Amino acid sequence: MVKNTLLQVWPIPAFDDNYIWCIHDGDSALVVDPGDASPVLQYLKQENLFLKGILVTHHHADHTGGILQLLQLLGSSIPVYGPAGDDIPGRTQVVIEGDKVEIASPRISLEVYEVPGHTLSHIAYFANMQANIVEPMLFCGDTLFASGCGRLFEGTPTQMSQSLAKFMALPKNTLVFCTHEYTLSNIRFALTVEPNNANLITWAQTAKSLREQNLPTLPSTIGQELQVNPFMRCDQKEVIDSALKVSGEKTLPSPAHVLAVIRAWKDRF
Numbered sequence: 001m002v003k004n005t006l007l008q009v010w011p012i013p014a015f016d017d018n019y020i021w022c023i024h025d026g027d028s029a030l031v032v033d034p035g036d037a038s039p040v041l042q043y044l045k046q047e048n049l050f051l052k053g054i055l056v057t058h059h060h061a062d063h064t065g066g067i068l069q070l071l072q073l074l075g076s077s078i079p080v081y082g083p084a085g086d087d088i089p090g091r092t093q094v095v096i097e098g099d100k101v102e103i104a105s106p107r108i109s110l111e112v113y114e115v116p117g118h119t120l121s122h123i124a125y126f127a128n129m130q131a132n133i134v135e136p137m138l139f140c141g142d143t144l145f146a147s148g149c150g151r152l153f154e155g156t157p158t159q160m161s162q163s164l165a166k167f168m169a170l171p172k173n174t175l176v177f178c179t180h181e182y183t184l185s186n187i188r189f190a191l192t193v194e195p196n197n198a199n200l201i202t203w204a205q206t207a208k209s210l211r212e213q214n215l216p217t218l219p220s221t222i223g224q225e226l227q228v229n230p231f232m233r234c235d236q237k238e239v240i241d242s243a244l245k246v247s248g249e250k251t252l253p254s255p256a257h258v259l260a261v262i263r264a265w266k267d268r269f
């Protein structure tokens, strides 16, 4: 029998609302942002998978807290890819914009994007079409969420706007693997910004139904986010009008100015 080597991506729930994404071929596995080791260990055991690498998007503890224990228990030679400029426990490979992470097993090639905003050294991993995947895939950490974006702990609205623009240029069918289940609260805010967005209204019902069945609302797609995510719609009239109203400004000269207003509005929402 020919073994089906299509890659699979599964969420491993952690803490209250984190997802640690596991990419595997039925034998070898990678995990993205393992903030906690125990759910990862349990999942690998249950699925009979061998951990061959760890991808890290940024330094926050809920994305890195499980790395050292995984290395201790599963092998200290497992490569750990992560951004420069911050202390990532166990990191063996610093990766920067334009780098390609080539992994033999499970076989996958990932391009690195620097996406400052949530943190200054935040990176994302993009798998463009290759033989063993059905759609391009983006592992975006806490930069982009379904119908929302990460808080600006370290970066500026302009940096976040430029980072999201990189994602907006990706193929529309790119699957977006966000690291938190924040979708319903993000939708509540998005509907306040764009109450007349028909796609958003439909998505609100779909997402609610998924959560009622305790199912993830992820992955999203770039095409979907372009239709429903106010932080990716800062050039749209209704988003601009809402931002003008909330800020009291007469004009907001660029999408980054609009993003600054709606990000600050979301922080106090």
Ligand SMILES: [Zn+2]
Pocket: 058, 060, 118, 142
């Ligand atoms: Zn974070």
